[in-house]
Amino acid sequence: MAIDISQTSPAQWRYISEGNVTIVFSYNGPHHPTFTGKALRIRKAPRETQGPHSPFQGDLAAFQQNVLPRLLDPAYLPDLQTVPLQANWVEVLSKQHEPFRPQERRITSKVDCSRRTAVLVTDLIGGLTCAVELKPKWGFLPNCLHLSPETKPIKTQTCRTCMHGHLKRTEGVNAATQYCPLDLFSGSKARLETALGGLWDSWIRFNGSINSLRIFNHGKVVLPDDELTLRAWSRETFSLPTDAPITSIKSSFINSLLLQILRTPLLNRISSLQRSLDSLDCEGLAKLIEISPIFDLTQPTMEDWASFVDTFLSPKHQNHSDFSPTNLRYHSLSYALSATFKDCSLIIPLHSDWADDEHGDNIKVVDLEIKSVENIPRWLKLDQRIVNEYAKLEQTMRKSCIE
Template identity: 35%
Template sequence: MPSPPLSSTSPRDWRYTAEGGANLVLSFVGPLSSPFTSHILRLRKRKIGAAPRGVDEVVPSEVEVDFGERVVAPLLGRNSVVDMHKVELERPWLEGLVRELREEGSRPAGREAEDEVDLDAPVGVLAEDLIAGEGVASVEIKPKWGFLPSRRWLSPETADVKSTHCRTCMHRYYKLCKSGEETKGHDGFCPLELYSGDEERTRSALEELYCAWEESDDTLNNLRLFHEGKRLLPADSSGPKPEHPLVSAMLRLSPLCVADSHCSPLCTSLARALVASPLLRTLARLQASLDALDIEGLATLLLEHPSTQADLFAPADRAAAEVAKLGPQPSLAEWEALLARLGPALSRGPEATAQALREGSPRDAVLAYLLSATLKDCSLIVRFPPAAEGGQGSVSVKAIDLDPKPIARMAKYARMDREIVECWKQRLEQLGEGEAVRRCRE
């Protein structure tokens, strides 16, 4: 792992790759002799003009950097997460990097206007680069929620809706309604198909993702395509199909595919890789177990428990005070202690975990929910190596974006859940004669 300081590199040695809501990612493109070769640098972001975060909203730096290695990796398996190490940041070097990014105009305009690199962050994260390399084709997928909640902990008003329609499908419709866009004919990608373990269902889900990627011109974050470290856009795939570099890579791995579209070989290869990997199955099981009570059951537990009596559904003007009853942002030691206590129940699945959470500390139930939120928001990188490195058997599937979630968001999670379900119920109530809404199936 690189030992020299980042300031030993030039800001021009780092190329913008991607970014999400919390982090910006850069790939090293400097001299091949550098110890930073084949690594990416992940930097924290902050909202432009936002007020300073309160102490309880800030994830401690040692948790932010080591959470994936010491908390998530033991759950998902060491081979299922990227190797990551923290690196100290120097403000003058960061400022030079930000100037370089601005001059290049490499960040999307919308992101530039919304947030910026946090120049006060003491550390960044170095990780193995899964997208760079000659002949390497990589796909990033955000699989989202992989389960339907148990009716046992749901209210009579929401049980029928939540147990038959997945959160991702309902959330997509909610966002369309909020934006004022057309809502008919937008069932689209269902993550339960992706998580199904069935190759045909998985391929069908990937085709939905690919179509959304094309139609949105890569503005959605559920699917991203890379070839030799360069992010591909839908316009890049408009050339002769067999000659397109990503299609060529997929055809090499799936030679029996008929290349009647870019989507066919890509989705077939991806489906085979995902079904062969245990990662999606593990994610779905852990998401469901850690969120075994659902936010509704958790809210009831917190309100009724004498040690908390916190109301997650309190009005906005009281929300912060109610969340404060849950305690401060957990330390790394507390996360590790939680896993030690919950480990036996997690291995037995959602029902056993729900029982353990109800019998244990309410704070354990809150932390379990936050950990589930991390796993619901992660991304997967499927890396197809060049021909020299082997065939389909050497394809790797690893999880990234495994950041801890702030405990201060608990009221926001509860409020959002209620709004999403209410919006979906209105959709069902407004169906005309002969109309139907697709049900999700595990």
């Protein structure tokens, strides 16, 4: 039976957060067998004045149901289903909740009221007492096979995320963190402490505006300068006294995440997918494009994705991943899928009794959007800019990121 969202009033939903593609509302009404504990992801549309580029919008539900579970243990994927939307319902929702959206988002985008469907998902943030959202980013150093003599020593020493952070800082983006993903992905307790400590420090320094770490308490974002909420969160989540110094909140935060991250195989799997799907690096892909007669940037259908995954997982994989113009389409899809995993986020629940093993592995992976292959030329240019800027640094100033 189809789910009828108009059984609820738009006022019974609460604005939670948004990315470039979707806005998320959490059900906040009286107990309902279908909607309690659920969130609604609705597509966004650009404001008319903001150029012609609307983000690519694929069929996320089909992608999450048919493609991703073959690559990632479905236990890590939130449940989701497509639900119909009525025009007047979504218009009222959009109007009522517009004031709760951040100003900088409101200038460029709005709820896409022309959409007749949305995605209903498990409410991972509002449904938990405390949830931490981590965006791990690129967890590997590139295959050096196709790197030029100039970029090879740079790209094999400093990871892509650290180099990109440097570019952002030279461009005046303040909230670029010093955090290295290779520490987070390392599986080593000491390095994980460094990664989480670095994220926490950046979170404090930029008052929660970094995109690699967000903290939610009862569905509401916790901000470092909101002392009252911060204290309430640390008391409830870590059983700390209200006057606990910020350093003890930091160490409770690190310790509670540490155990969960150390015992999950998830990070290992994500970095291995990122790496194996990006087997040529941008430079290899650029070379392959150069020698290929056709560079097809048509967005793959769901069947194309399914058939790509068939090949990727098959023992014949090797024939299709050779560096040959006949395989350019394979590598284009592969690179776009790698980008999906490079941009995903983890939702990690935090409990006051975090040392208790019984909680098991409750981490979920979100933001697994389909990336458009049309982005490839832009990604290749960005890669060049990142490495060119980093090359200007003296050798001694370059970071050593260890895999």
